Amino acid sequence: MDLAKHWRLRHARYRLEGQRNRLTGEVRFPPAPPHPGEAEEIWEPYVLSGRGRVYSFSIVRQPPEGFEDQPPYLVALVRLDEGPMVTAQLTDCDLDQAAIDMPVEMVTRRLRDLGPTGLIVYGYKFRPMVQR
Amino acid sequence: MRHVYIIGTGATPVGEHWDRSAASLAVEALNSALGTIPAARLGALYVASALSASLHAQSQIGALIATAAGIPGIEAVTIEAGGASGGVALRQACMAVASGAVDLAAVVGVEKVTDVLDARREAALALATDADWEAIHGVTLTALWALLMRRYMHEYGYAADDFAPFPINAHANGVANPHAMYRFAITADKVRGAPMVAEPLGLLDCSTAADGAAAVVIASEGLARELCAHPVRIAGSAVATDTLALHSRSNPLWLAAAAQTTTTALRSAHLTHGDVQVFDVTDPHGIAAALALESSGFAERGTAVALAREGAITPKGRLPLATGGGCKARGDTVGANGVYQIVELVAQLRGQAGVAQVDGARVALAQCMGGIGATVATHILTLD
Numbered sequence: 001m002d003l004a005k006h007w008r009l010r011h012a013r014y015r016l017e018g019q020r021n022r023l024t025g026e027v028r029f030p031p032a033p034p035h036p037g038e039a040e041e042i043w044e045p046y047v048l049s050g051r052g053r054v055y056s057f058s059i060v061r062q063p064p065e066g067f068e069d070q071p072p073y074l075v076a077l078v079r080l081d082e083g084p085m086v087t088a089q090l091t092d093c094d095l096d097q098a099a100i101d102m103p104v105e106m107v108t109r110r111l112r113d114l115g116p117t118g119l120i121v122y123g124y125k126f127r128p129m130v131q132r
Numbered sequence: 133m134r135h136v137y138i139i140g141t142g143a144t145p146v147g148e149h150w151d152r153s154a155a156s157l158a159v160e161a162l163n164s165a166l167g168t169i170p171a172a173r174l175g176a177l178y179v180a181s182a183l184s185a186s187l188h189a190q191s192q193i194g195a196l197i198a199t200a201a202g203i204p205g206i207e208a209v210t211i212e213a214g215g216a217s218g219g220v221a222l223r224q225a226c227m228a229v230a231s232g233a234v235d236l237a238a239v240v241g242v243e244k245v246t247d248v249l250d251a252r253r254e255a256a257l258a259l260a261t262d263a264d265w266e267a268i269h270g271v272t273l274t275a276l277w278a279l280l281m282r283r284y285m286h287e288y289g290y291a292a293d294d295f296a297p298f299p300i301n302a303h304a305n306g307v308a309n310p311h312a313m314y315r316f317a318i319t320a321d322k323v324r325g326a327p328m329v330a331e332p333l334g335l336l337d338c339s340t341a342a343d344g345a346a347a348v349v350i351a352s353e354g355l356a357r358e359l360c361a362h363p364v365r366i367a368g369s370a371v372a373t374d375t376l377a378l379h380s381r382s383n384p385l386w387l388a389a390a391a392q393t394t395t396t397a398l399r400s401a402h403l404t405h406g407d408v409q410v411f412d413v414t415d416p417h418g419i420a421a422a423l424a425l426e427s428s429g430f431a432e433r434g435t436a437v438a439l440a441r442e443g444a445i446t447p448k449g450r451l452p453l454a455t456g457g458g459c460k461a462r463g464d465t466v467g468a469n470g471v472y473q474i475v476e477l478v479a480q481l482r483g484q485a486g487v488a489q490v491d492g493a494r495v496a497l498a499q500c501m502g503g504i505g506a507t508v509a510t511h512i513l514t515l516d
Contacts, residue, residue, distance in 0.1 A: 009264060030265055055384075056286070058278035059331045060270060064255035067270040075271050077279055077379055085379040087266045087276075100286050111268055121268065 214502025218470020219509025306457025
Protein backbone atom coordinates (compact mmCIF):
# COMPACT_ATOMS: atom_id res chain seq x y z
CA MET A 1 0.00 0.00 0.00
CA ASP A 2 2.87 2.40 0.79
CA LEU A 3 0.26 4.67 2.38
CA ALA A 4 2.36 6.47 4.99
CA LYS A 5 5.28 6.86 2.60
CA HIS A 6 3.26 8.96 0.18
CA TRP A 7 1.10 10.69 2.82
CA ARG A 8 4.05 12.17 4.66
CA LEU A 9 5.36 13.78 1.46
CA ARG A 10 2.02 15.42 0.63
CA HIS A 11 3.04 19.04 1.28
CA ALA A 12 6.07 18.78 -0.95
CA ARG A 13 4.28 16.78 -3.63
CA TYR A 14 1.01 18.77 -3.75
CA ARG A 15 2.20 22.35 -3.37
CA LEU A 16 5.96 22.20 -3.78
CA GLU A 17 6.62 23.02 -0.15
CA GLY A 18 10.33 23.13 0.56
CA GLN A 19 12.29 24.97 3.21
CA ARG A 20 13.92 28.38 3.65
CA ASN A 21 16.91 29.06 5.85
CA ARG A 22 15.95 31.73 8.41
CA LEU A 23 19.50 33.06 8.52
CA THR A 24 20.69 32.99 4.93
CA GLY A 25 17.41 32.99 3.01
CA GLU A 26 18.56 29.94 1.04
CA VAL A 27 15.62 27.91 -0.32
CA ARG A 28 15.87 24.16 -0.70
CA PHE A 29 13.67 21.47 -2.15
CA PRO A 30 12.90 18.73 -1.26
CA PRO A 31 12.69 19.42 2.46
CA ALA A 32 15.24 17.56 4.55
CA PRO A 33 16.04 16.99 8.20
CA PRO A 34 18.63 19.32 9.74
CA HIS A 35 22.25 18.23 9.36
CA PRO A 36 24.16 17.15 12.46
CA GLY A 37 24.89 20.25 14.51
CA GLU A 38 22.24 22.34 12.77
CA ALA A 39 19.35 23.68 14.85
CA GLU A 40 16.05 22.24 13.67
CA GLU A 41 14.29 25.62 13.57
CA ILE A 42 16.87 27.09 11.18
CA TRP A 43 14.85 25.70 8.26
CA GLU A 44 11.25 26.89 8.03
CA PRO A 45 8.59 25.57 5.64
CA TYR A 46 8.48 27.57 2.42
CA VAL A 47 6.18 27.13 -0.56
CA LEU A 48 8.01 27.63 -3.83
CA SER A 49 6.45 29.61 -6.69
CA GLY A 50 6.39 26.58 -8.97
CA ARG A 51 7.95 28.56 -11.80
CA GLY A 52 11.21 27.64 -13.45
CA ARG A 53 13.01 26.72 -16.65
CA VAL A 54 13.87 23.42 -18.28
CA TYR A 55 17.53 22.53 -17.62
CA SER A 56 17.26 19.40 -19.75
CA PHE A 57 14.62 16.93 -20.92
CA SER A 58 14.19 13.47 -22.40
CA ILE A 59 11.42 11.17 -23.57
CA VAL A 60 10.91 7.84 -21.81
CA ARG A 61 9.99 5.12 -24.31
CA GLN A 62 10.98 2.06 -22.22
CA PRO A 63 9.10 2.63 -18.97
CA PRO A 64 9.64 1.02 -15.60
CA GLU A 65 6.96 -1.16 -14.05
CA GLY A 66 3.99 0.96 -13.00
CA PHE A 67 4.35 3.43 -15.87
CA GLU A 68 3.50 1.08 -18.75
CA ASP A 69 0.37 3.08 -19.68
CA GLN A 70 2.23 6.38 -20.04
CA PRO A 71 4.95 6.28 -22.77
CA PRO A 72 6.09 8.20 -24.53
CA TYR A 73 6.36 10.76 -21.75
CA LEU A 74 8.57 13.78 -21.21
CA VAL A 75 10.80 13.94 -18.15
CA ALA A 76 12.87 16.96 -17.23
CA LEU A 77 15.22 18.59 -14.82
CA VAL A 78 13.62 21.93 -13.95
CA ARG A 79 15.63 24.77 -12.42
CA LEU A 80 13.13 26.55 -10.15
CA ASP A 81 13.21 30.34 -9.89
CA GLU A 82 14.22 30.09 -6.21
CA GLY A 83 17.32 28.04 -7.11
CA PRO A 84 16.65 24.35 -6.45
CA MET A 85 16.42 21.83 -9.27
CA VAL A 86 13.72 19.14 -9.41
CA THR A 87 13.09 16.05 -11.50
CA ALA A 88 9.55 15.80 -12.89
CA GLN A 89 7.45 15.00 -15.91
CA LEU A 90 6.46 17.68 -18.39
CA THR A 91 2.75 17.68 -19.17
CA ASP A 92 0.39 19.54 -21.53
CA CYS A 93 3.43 19.69 -23.79
CA ASP A 94 3.96 18.14 -27.22
CA LEU A 95 7.01 15.91 -27.52
CA ASP A 96 8.58 18.27 -30.05
CA GLN A 97 7.67 21.38 -28.09
CA ALA A 98 10.05 20.80 -25.17
CA ALA A 99 13.24 22.83 -25.20
CA ILE A 100 16.09 23.71 -22.89
CA ASP A 101 15.37 27.03 -21.09
CA MET A 102 11.63 26.77 -21.82
CA PRO A 103 9.70 28.54 -19.01
CA VAL A 104 7.45 26.11 -17.14
CA GLU A 105 5.06 26.16 -14.20
CA MET A 106 4.01 23.52 -11.72
CA VAL A 107 0.66 21.75 -11.89
CA THR A 108 -0.67 18.92 -9.70
CA ARG A 109 -1.36 15.72 -11.61
CA ARG A 110 -1.60 11.99 -11.14
CA LEU A 111 1.91 10.54 -10.94
CA ARG A 112 0.98 6.88 -10.86
CA ASP A 113 -1.76 4.45 -9.95
CA LEU A 114 -0.64 1.79 -7.50
CA GLY A 115 -3.46 -0.55 -8.57
CA PRO A 116 -6.82 -1.77 -7.25
CA THR A 117 -5.56 -2.12 -3.67
CA GLY A 118 -3.20 0.85 -3.70
CA LEU A 119 -3.14 4.60 -3.86
CA ILE A 120 -3.41 6.96 -6.76
CA VAL A 121 -0.31 9.07 -6.15
CA TYR A 122 -0.64 12.75 -7.04
CA GLY A 123 2.16 15.26 -7.26
CA TYR A 124 3.84 17.98 -9.25
CA LYS A 125 4.44 18.02 -12.96
CA PHE A 126 5.41 21.03 -15.06
CA ARG A 127 3.74 22.51 -18.13
CA PRO A 128 4.84 25.23 -20.52
CA MET A 129 4.16 28.58 -18.83
CA VAL A 130 0.64 29.84 -19.63
CA GLN A 131 0.79 33.50 -20.71
CA ARG A 132 -1.43 35.72 -18.57
CA MET B 133 48.97 -1.35 5.53
CA ARG B 134 50.16 -4.35 3.53
CA HIS B 135 50.34 -4.48 -0.25
CA VAL B 136 47.44 -6.32 -1.91
CA TYR B 137 47.60 -8.49 -5.03
CA ILE B 138 45.20 -10.09 -7.47
CA ILE B 139 46.27 -13.68 -7.97
CA GLY B 140 43.34 -15.13 -9.88
CA THR B 141 40.44 -14.05 -12.06
CA GLY B 142 37.48 -15.81 -13.59
CA ALA B 143 34.24 -14.98 -15.35
CA THR B 144 31.31 -16.57 -17.10
CA PRO B 145 30.22 -15.41 -20.54
CA VAL B 146 27.77 -12.50 -20.28
CA GLY B 147 24.39 -13.22 -21.81
CA GLU B 148 20.96 -14.72 -21.31
CA HIS B 149 21.57 -17.70 -19.08
CA TRP B 150 18.01 -19.01 -18.92
CA ASP B 151 19.13 -22.38 -17.55
CA ARG B 152 21.43 -21.07 -14.84
CA SER B 153 20.87 -19.67 -11.35
CA ALA B 154 22.83 -16.80 -9.82
CA ALA B 155 24.58 -19.27 -7.52
CA SER B 156 25.63 -21.50 -10.39
CA LEU B 157 27.10 -18.56 -12.32
CA ALA B 158 28.87 -17.26 -9.21
CA VAL B 159 30.42 -20.63 -8.38
CA GLU B 160 31.68 -21.09 -11.95
CA ALA B 161 33.40 -17.70 -11.82
CA LEU B 162 34.83 -18.33 -8.35
CA ASN B 163 36.19 -21.76 -9.24
CA SER B 164 37.79 -20.33 -12.35
CA ALA B 165 39.43 -17.55 -10.31
CA LEU B 166 40.69 -19.98 -7.66
CA GLY B 167 42.22 -22.43 -10.15
CA THR B 168 44.18 -24.90 -8.04
CA ILE B 169 43.83 -22.93 -4.79
CA PRO B 170 41.45 -24.77 -2.44
CA ALA B 171 38.38 -22.65 -1.64
CA ALA B 172 38.85 -23.62 2.00
CA ARG B 173 41.93 -21.37 2.17
CA LEU B 174 39.78 -18.25 1.63
CA GLY B 175 39.48 -16.08 4.71
CA ALA B 176 36.52 -14.03 3.46
CA LEU B 177 34.07 -13.86 0.57
CA TYR B 178 32.60 -10.58 -0.70
CA VAL B 179 29.62 -10.97 -3.01
CA ALA B 180 28.54 -8.01 -5.13
CA SER B 181 25.02 -7.91 -6.52
CA ALA B 182 22.78 -4.93 -7.19
CA LEU B 183 19.51 -6.61 -8.06
CA SER B 184 19.37 -10.05 -6.43
CA ALA B 185 17.25 -8.97 -3.50
CA SER B 186 14.70 -7.11 -5.63
CA LEU B 187 14.50 -9.45 -8.63
CA HIS B 188 14.76 -12.79 -6.87
CA ALA B 189 13.37 -11.93 -3.44
CA GLN B 190 16.55 -13.36 -1.97
CA SER B 191 18.77 -11.57 0.51
CA GLN B 192 21.94 -12.97 2.14
CA ILE B 193 23.32 -14.20 -1.17
CA GLY B 194 26.73 -14.11 0.52
CA ALA B 195 25.63 -17.13 2.51
CA LEU B 196 23.87 -18.62 -0.51
CA ILE B 197 26.98 -18.52 -2.67
CA ALA B 198 29.31 -19.66 0.11
CA THR B 199 27.08 -22.69 0.53
CA ALA B 200 26.98 -23.35 -3.21
CA ALA B 201 30.77 -23.04 -3.36
CA GLY B 202 31.16 -25.67 -0.66
CA ILE B 203 32.56 -23.28 1.94
CA PRO B 204 29.69 -22.69 4.38
CA GLY B 205 31.10 -21.21 7.53
CA ILE B 206 33.30 -18.66 5.75
CA GLU B 207 32.89 -14.97 6.60
CA ALA B 208 30.72 -13.85 3.67
CA VAL B 209 28.78 -10.67 3.03
CA THR B 210 26.68 -9.18 0.23
CA ILE B 211 27.58 -5.72 -1.05
CA GLU B 212 24.92 -3.57 -2.74
CA ALA B 213 25.82 -0.20 -4.20
CA GLY B 214 23.96 -0.33 -7.52
CA GLY B 215 26.35 -0.42 -10.47
CA ALA B 216 29.24 0.24 -8.07
CA SER B 217 28.64 -2.97 -6.11
CA GLY B 218 31.56 -4.84 -7.69
CA GLY B 219 34.08 -2.09 -7.02
CA VAL B 220 32.83 -1.51 -3.50
CA ALA B 221 33.13 -5.25 -2.79
CA LEU B 222 36.69 -5.21 -4.11
CA ARG B 223 37.44 -2.29 -1.81
CA GLN B 224 36.21 -4.32 1.19
CA ALA B 225 38.45 -7.23 0.19
CA CYS B 226 41.41 -4.87 -0.23
CA MET B 227 40.90 -3.41 3.23
CA ALA B 228 40.56 -6.86 4.78
CA VAL B 229 43.82 -8.08 3.24
CA ALA B 230 45.73 -4.80 3.63
CA SER B 231 44.85 -4.65 7.32
CA GLY B 232 46.10 -8.17 7.93
CA ALA B 233 42.69 -9.41 9.04
CA VAL B 234 42.76 -12.04 6.29
CA ASP B 235 45.47 -13.25 3.92
CA LEU B 236 43.25 -14.50 1.11
CA ALA B 237 39.85 -13.16 0.04
CA ALA B 238 37.57 -13.59 -2.93
CA VAL B 239 35.25 -11.08 -4.58
CA VAL B 240 32.39 -12.43 -6.67
CA GLY B 241 30.10 -10.15 -8.66
CA VAL B 242 26.92 -11.79 -9.88
CA GLU B 243 23.80 -10.55 -11.59
CA LYS B 244 20.85 -12.52 -12.94
CA VAL B 245 18.54 -10.09 -14.67
CA THR B 246 16.86 -12.04 -17.48
CA ASP B 247 14.42 -13.91 -15.24
CA VAL B 248 12.02 -10.94 -15.40
CA LEU B 249 10.41 -8.88 -18.16
CA ASP B 250 11.68 -5.47 -19.31
CA ALA B 251 9.43 -3.22 -17.21
CA ARG B 252 10.32 -4.99 -13.99
CA ARG B 253 14.01 -4.86 -14.86
CA GLU B 254 13.78 -1.11 -15.60
CA ALA B 255 12.08 -0.60 -12.24
CA ALA B 256 14.78 -2.63 -10.48
CA LEU B 257 17.52 -0.60 -12.17
CA ALA B 258 15.67 2.59 -11.21
CA LEU B 259 16.00 1.56 -7.56
CA ALA B 260 19.44 3.15 -7.83
CA THR B 261 17.75 6.53 -8.31
CA ASP B 262 16.05 8.45 -5.48
CA ALA B 263 12.73 6.64 -4.93
CA ASP B 264 10.81 9.61 -3.52
CA TRP B 265 12.09 12.39 -5.78
CA GLU B 266 13.16 10.70 -9.04
CA ALA B 267 11.70 7.21 -9.54
CA ILE B 268 8.17 8.25 -8.55
CA HIS B 269 8.14 10.44 -11.69
CA GLY B 270 8.80 7.49 -13.99
CA VAL B 271 12.42 8.44 -14.52
CA THR B 272 14.78 5.60 -15.46
CA LEU B 273 18.57 5.52 -15.19
CA THR B 274 18.70 5.65 -18.97
CA ALA B 275 16.49 8.76 -18.96
CA LEU B 276 18.76 10.45 -16.39
CA TRP B 277 21.80 9.81 -18.60
CA ALA B 278 19.77 11.13 -21.55
CA LEU B 279 19.05 14.34 -19.61
CA LEU B 280 22.79 14.77 -19.03
CA MET B 281 23.60 13.97 -22.67
CA ARG B 282 21.19 16.62 -23.96
CA ARG B 283 22.53 19.22 -21.53
CA TYR B 284 26.12 18.31 -22.48
CA MET B 285 25.24 18.73 -26.18
CA HIS B 286 23.66 22.11 -25.37
CA GLU B 287 26.60 23.41 -23.34
CA TYR B 288 29.42 22.18 -25.57
CA GLY B 289 27.83 22.21 -29.01
CA TYR B 290 27.78 18.52 -29.89
CA ALA B 291 25.26 16.49 -31.89
CA ALA B 292 23.98 13.07 -30.77
CA ASP B 293 26.00 11.49 -33.60
CA ASP B 294 29.21 12.72 -32.01
CA PHE B 295 28.82 10.14 -29.22
CA ALA B 296 28.87 7.20 -31.67
CA PRO B 297 32.63 6.50 -31.24
CA PHE B 298 31.95 5.16 -27.73
CA PRO B 299 29.68 2.24 -28.70
CA ILE B 300 31.66 1.68 -31.92
CA ASN B 301 34.89 1.32 -29.90
CA ALA B 302 33.18 -0.91 -27.33
CA HIS B 303 31.89 -3.27 -30.02
CA ALA B 304 35.19 -3.33 -31.90
CA ASN B 305 36.93 -4.38 -28.67
CA GLY B 306 34.24 -6.82 -27.59
CA VAL B 307 35.12 -9.02 -30.56
CA ALA B 308 38.32 -10.07 -28.75
CA ASN B 309 36.65 -10.81 -25.40
CA PRO B 310 35.47 -14.42 -25.09
CA HIS B 311 33.10 -13.36 -22.28
CA ALA B 312 31.44 -10.56 -24.25
CA MET B 313 27.75 -10.71 -25.13
CA TYR B 314 28.08 -8.92 -28.48
CA ARG B 315 31.16 -9.97 -30.40
CA PHE B 316 30.61 -8.01 -33.59
CA ALA B 317 31.46 -4.54 -34.85
CA ILE B 318 28.90 -1.79 -35.47
CA THR B 319 29.04 1.26 -37.74
CA ALA B 320 28.19 4.93 -37.26
CA ASP B 321 25.29 4.49 -39.70
CA LYS B 322 23.82 1.73 -37.55
CA VAL B 323 24.17 3.83 -34.41
CA ARG B 324 22.54 6.81 -36.12
CA GLY B 325 19.64 4.76 -37.47
CA ALA B 326 18.80 2.96 -34.24
CA PRO B 327 15.39 3.56 -32.64
CA MET B 328 15.20 5.95 -29.70
CA VAL B 329 15.15 4.64 -26.14
CA ALA B 330 15.17 8.01 -24.35
CA GLU B 331 15.98 10.94 -26.63
CA PRO B 332 18.74 11.70 -27.50
CA LEU B 333 19.88 8.17 -26.55
CA GLY B 334 19.32 5.57 -29.24
CA LEU B 335 19.31 1.80 -28.85
CA LEU B 336 22.92 1.32 -29.99
CA ASP B 337 24.19 3.78 -27.40
CA CYS B 338 22.45 1.85 -24.61
CA SER B 339 23.91 -1.18 -22.86
CA THR B 340 21.91 -4.38 -22.52
CA ALA B 341 21.36 -5.67 -19.00
CA ALA B 342 22.43 -9.32 -18.94
CA ASP B 343 23.40 -12.24 -16.72
CA GLY B 344 26.93 -13.02 -15.64
CA ALA B 345 29.36 -13.55 -12.81
CA ALA B 346 33.00 -12.57 -12.39
CA ALA B 347 35.43 -13.26 -9.57
CA VAL B 348 38.86 -12.22 -8.38
CA VAL B 349 41.06 -13.69 -5.67
CA ILE B 350 43.00 -11.19 -3.55
CA ALA B 351 46.08 -12.06 -1.52
CA SER B 352 48.69 -10.54 0.73
CA GLU B 353 52.17 -10.12 -0.73
CA GLY B 354 53.57 -13.27 0.86
CA LEU B 355 50.74 -15.50 -0.32
CA ALA B 356 50.72 -13.87 -3.74
CA ARG B 357 54.38 -14.81 -4.28
CA GLU B 358 53.68 -18.35 -3.10
CA LEU B 359 50.51 -18.97 -5.14
CA CYS B 360 50.84 -16.94 -8.34
CA ALA B 361 53.51 -16.50 -11.00
CA HIS B 362 52.12 -13.17 -12.28
CA PRO B 363 50.34 -11.28 -9.50
CA VAL B 364 48.87 -7.85 -10.29
CA ARG B 365 49.04 -5.28 -7.53
CA ILE B 366 46.04 -3.21 -6.43
CA ALA B 367 48.04 -0.06 -5.87
CA GLY B 368 45.13 2.28 -5.25
CA SER B 369 41.61 1.76 -3.99
CA ALA B 370 38.95 4.33 -3.13
CA VAL B 371 35.18 4.65 -2.72
CA ALA B 372 33.19 7.88 -2.41
CA THR B 373 29.58 9.00 -2.63
CA ASP B 374 27.66 11.90 -4.11
CA THR B 375 24.06 13.01 -3.60
CA LEU B 376 21.66 10.18 -4.42
CA ALA B 377 19.46 12.44 -6.56
CA LEU B 378 21.06 13.97 -9.63
CA HIS B 379 19.08 17.22 -9.24
CA SER B 380 20.69 17.93 -5.84
CA ARG B 381 24.11 18.62 -7.39
CA SER B 382 25.27 22.14 -8.13
CA ASN B 383 26.61 20.97 -11.51
CA PRO B 384 24.91 17.78 -12.73
CA LEU B 385 27.60 17.35 -15.43
CA TRP B 386 30.27 16.89 -12.76
CA LEU B 387 30.65 13.47 -11.11
CA ALA B 388 32.27 14.55 -7.84
CA ALA B 389 32.73 11.01 -6.51
CA ALA B 390 34.59 10.03 -9.69
CA ALA B 391 36.89 13.01 -9.23
CA GLN B 392 37.50 12.30 -5.55
CA THR B 393 38.14 8.56 -5.88
CA THR B 394 40.50 8.99 -8.82
CA THR B 395 42.57 11.53 -6.92
CA THR B 396 42.66 9.36 -3.80
CA ALA B 397 43.46 6.12 -5.65
CA LEU B 398 46.23 7.68 -7.75
CA ARG B 399 47.75 9.34 -4.70
CA SER B 400 47.86 6.11 -2.71
CA ALA B 401 49.46 4.41 -5.73
CA HIS B 402 52.07 7.21 -5.93
CA LEU B 403 51.06 7.72 -9.57
CA THR B 404 49.69 10.60 -11.63
CA HIS B 405 47.04 10.82 -14.34
CA GLY B 406 49.65 10.53 -17.07
CA ASP B 407 50.78 7.12 -15.80
CA VAL B 408 47.46 5.37 -16.52
CA GLN B 409 47.59 3.47 -19.83
CA VAL B 410 44.26 1.65 -19.99
CA PHE B 411 40.82 2.38 -18.52
CA ASP B 412 37.53 0.76 -17.81
CA VAL B 413 34.66 2.92 -16.54
CA THR B 414 30.91 2.50 -16.15
CA ASP B 415 29.86 3.20 -19.72
CA PRO B 416 26.26 2.14 -20.40
CA HIS B 417 26.13 5.17 -22.75
CA GLY B 418 28.78 7.36 -24.37
CA ILE B 419 27.80 10.28 -22.14
CA ALA B 420 28.59 8.21 -19.03
CA ALA B 421 32.09 7.42 -20.28
CA ALA B 422 32.63 11.05 -21.31
CA LEU B 423 31.61 12.44 -17.91
CA ALA B 424 33.70 9.79 -16.10
CA LEU B 425 36.83 10.72 -18.09
CA GLU B 426 36.28 14.45 -17.56
CA SER B 427 35.39 14.28 -13.88
CA SER B 428 38.30 11.93 -13.22
CA GLY B 429 40.70 14.42 -14.74
CA PHE B 430 41.67 12.60 -17.93
CA ALA B 431 39.98 15.11 -20.25
CA GLU B 432 39.04 18.78 -19.94
CA ARG B 433 35.36 19.53 -19.47
CA GLY B 434 33.51 19.30 -22.74
CA THR B 435 36.37 17.62 -24.60
CA ALA B 436 35.94 13.87 -23.99
CA VAL B 437 33.53 13.46 -26.91
CA ALA B 438 35.93 15.27 -29.23
CA LEU B 439 38.78 13.08 -27.99
CA ALA B 440 36.70 9.97 -28.70
CA ARG B 441 35.98 11.27 -32.20
CA GLU B 442 39.73 11.63 -32.74
CA GLY B 443 40.32 8.01 -31.75
CA ALA B 444 41.82 8.58 -28.30
CA ILE B 445 39.65 5.86 -26.69
CA THR B 446 40.73 3.01 -28.99
CA PRO B 447 43.44 0.55 -27.88
CA LYS B 448 45.99 2.56 -29.92
CA GLY B 449 44.88 5.91 -28.48
CA ARG B 450 45.88 7.95 -25.43
CA LEU B 451 42.85 6.92 -23.32
CA PRO B 452 42.05 3.29 -24.25
CA LEU B 453 38.57 2.57 -22.96
CA ALA B 454 36.31 -0.46 -22.77
CA THR B 455 38.98 -2.80 -24.08
CA GLY B 456 36.84 -5.75 -23.00
CA GLY B 457 33.79 -4.30 -24.73
CA GLY B 458 32.56 -2.15 -21.85
CA CYS B 459 28.96 -2.25 -20.66
CA LYS B 460 27.77 -1.95 -24.26
CA ALA B 461 29.42 -4.97 -25.91
CA ARG B 462 30.46 -7.09 -22.94
CA GLY B 463 26.91 -6.73 -21.65
CA ASP B 464 25.77 -4.80 -18.60
CA THR B 465 25.93 -7.04 -15.56
CA VAL B 466 25.13 -4.11 -13.24
CA GLY B 467 26.50 -5.08 -9.81
CA ALA B 468 29.04 -7.47 -11.35
CA ASN B 469 30.46 -4.92 -13.82
CA GLY B 470 33.09 -3.74 -11.37
CA VAL B 471 34.49 -7.26 -11.12
CA TYR B 472 34.39 -7.89 -14.89
CA GLN B 473 36.43 -4.69 -15.26
CA ILE B 474 39.15 -6.14 -13.05
CA VAL B 475 39.16 -9.47 -14.92
CA GLU B 476 39.60 -7.64 -18.24
CA LEU B 477 42.22 -5.18 -16.99
CA VAL B 478 44.28 -7.97 -15.42
CA ALA B 479 44.27 -9.61 -18.86
CA GLN B 480 45.52 -6.29 -20.29
CA LEU B 481 48.38 -6.07 -17.78
CA ARG B 482 49.33 -9.68 -18.50
CA GLY B 483 49.34 -9.01 -22.25
CA GLN B 484 46.47 -11.42 -22.87
CA ALA B 485 43.88 -9.06 -24.37
CA GLY B 486 44.18 -10.13 -28.01
CA VAL B 487 43.43 -7.51 -30.67
CA ALA B 488 42.29 -5.09 -27.94
CA GLN B 489 45.69 -5.28 -26.23
CA VAL B 490 47.21 -1.93 -25.27
CA ASP B 491 50.91 -2.24 -26.02
CA GLY B 492 53.06 -2.37 -22.91
CA ALA B 493 50.24 -1.62 -20.46
CA ARG B 494 51.54 -1.62 -16.88
CA VAL B 495 49.04 0.71 -15.15
CA ALA B 496 45.26 0.36 -15.41
CA LEU B 497 42.32 2.22 -13.88
CA ALA B 498 38.97 0.58 -13.12
CA GLN B 499 36.06 2.77 -12.12
CA CYS B 500 32.49 1.69 -11.52
CA MET B 501 29.54 3.78 -10.47
CA GLY B 502 26.15 3.24 -8.92
CA GLY B 503 23.28 5.24 -10.37
CA ILE B 504 24.57 8.51 -11.81
CA GLY B 505 27.74 8.36 -9.75
CA ALA B 506 26.04 8.37 -6.34
CA THR B 507 28.59 5.73 -5.36
CA VAL B 508 31.90 5.43 -7.21
CA ALA B 509 34.71 2.92 -6.68
CA THR B 510 38.07 3.47 -8.38
CA HIS B 511 40.99 1.05 -8.38
CA ILE B 512 44.49 1.32 -9.82
CA LEU B 513 46.13 -1.92 -10.95
CA THR B 514 49.86 -2.15 -11.61
CA LEU B 515 52.59 -4.61 -12.48
CA ASP B 516 55.40 -4.57 -9.93
